[in-house]
Amino acid sequence: MFKIPFFGTVLRACNMIPLRRGNRADAIKAINELAVYCKRDNYSLIIAPEGKRRRKPSVDDCEDNFLPFKKGPFHLACDNNLPIMMILMVGNHRIWPPG
Numbered sequence: 001m002f003k004i005p006f007f008g009t010v011l012r013a014c015n016m017i018p019l020r021r022g023n024r025a026d027a028i029k030a031i032n033e034l035a036v037y038c039k040r041d042n043y044s045l046i047i048a049p050e051g052k053r054r055r056k057p058s059v060d061d062c063e064d065n066f067l068p069f070k071k072g073p074f075h076l077a078c079d080n081n082l083p084i085m086m087i088l089m090v091g092n093h094r095i096w097p098p099g
Helices: 007-013 024-041 072-079
Strands: none
Touching: 024 072
């Protein structure tokens, strides 16, 4: 997403940090450092618990349409004593289709 013109600039301006999924150890280290920074300065950290976007759209409020949640975000919250607020976004495929 950081490579998308204008959108990538907005992400960087909002202090978003890109993660490379190919290097798990570096990604975990970066997220843990970010959690310390967020806790210290009282910032929020937004993580998609599914880990990636689905290729097919959501259908109504059907729970079966979710990908399995990854455990990393929950370990991160527990390890750093951070609260979790779940947010559900439905219909994103209409305004931003995959690809």
